[in-house]
Amino acid sequence: EAEVAQSPRYKITEKSQAVAFWCDPISGHATLYWYRQILGQGPELLVQFQDESVVDDSQLPKDRFSAERLKGVDSTLKIQPAELGDSAMYLCASSLAGAGNTEAFFGQGTRLTVV
Amino acid sequence: KQEVTQIPAALSVPEGENLVLNCSFTDSAIYNLQWFRQDPGKGLTSLLLIQSSQREQTSGRLNASLDKSSGRSTLYIAASQPGDSATYLCAVNSGYALNFGKGTSLLVTP
Numbered sequence: 424e425a426e427v428a429q430s431p432r433y434k435i436t437e438k439s440q441a442v443a444f445w446c447d448p449i450s451g452h453a454t455l456y457w458y459r460q461i462l463g464q465g466p467e468l469l470v471q472f473q474d475e476s477v478v479d480d481s482q483l484p485k486d487r488f489s490a491e492r493l494k495g496v497d498s499t500l501k502i503q504p505a506e507l508g509d510s511a512m513y514l515c516a517s518s519l520a521g522a523g524n525t526e527a528f529f530g531q532g533t534r535l536t537v538v
Numbered sequence: 539k540q541e542v543t544q545i546p547a548a549l550s551v552p553e554g555e556n557l558v559l560n561c562s563f564t565d566s567a568i569y570n571l572q573w574f575r576q577d578p579g580k581g582l583t584s585l586l587l588i589q590s591s592q593r594e595q596t597s598g599r600l601n602a603s604l605d606k607s608s609g610r611s612t613l614y615i616a617a618s619q620p621g622d623s624a625t626y627l628c629a630v631n632s633g634y635a636l637n638f639g640k641g642t643s644l645l646v647t648p
Contacts, residue, residue, distance in 0.1 A: 429581075456635055465542070465627055465638030466582070479634055514581060516636075527572065527629075527636055529582035 448517030544639035561628030
């Protein structure tokens with residue numbers, strides 16, 4: 424069964440270090456999302472791609488976060504430098520299209536702990 | 539901005555009970571609504587997707603309804619089992635990304 428792949432599953436990093444997460448969406452899905460979920464809260468959108476273009480990055484802290492999807496397939500989310508408050512679950516999701524009646528599918532997430 | 543609220547925040551029921559989880563949203567101009575399940579430390583599993591033109595969707599023991607005009611959705615779980623214990627999240631698609639509620643944490647005791 425097709426699924427969204429994320430790696431690593433867990434990451435522990437020291438404050439001020441750089442960290443990167445990778446996501447491979449379901450084949451053929453044009454839309455890719457990165458969400459951040461703090462413990463006990465619902466996921467919140469960081470960035471949305473349609474193919475290789477950014478559709479919405481209004482909630483991405485651009486002073487330290489960056490995201491790319493160069494060939495419109497897999498994507499990387501980077502944090503540099505990491506801060507204690509960045510500890511959270513980072514979830515990647517994909518769908519056939521951004522707007523309209525399409526279902527979103529999520530990966531298993533990357534649990535980031537900043538120490 | 540679309541605001542999504544889920545009630546209750548937590549629920550504990552004995553095995554076998556039927557239960558209802560509630561989701562409300564502030565803007566009725568939606569494309570669809572999705573219910574997800576999340577086990578501790580894991581990602582989200584899609585349970586049901588209801589299009590804005592639909593009133594309900596069913597999958598096994600799960601039934602989700604949508605009343606767009608009043609901004610409400612319910613997830614009905616029949617004959618609950620301990621394996622249903624998880625957090626259930628409601629998410630609304632208003633045109634682009636999903637807006638999530640904080641979830642309902644469900645515990646089904648044997």
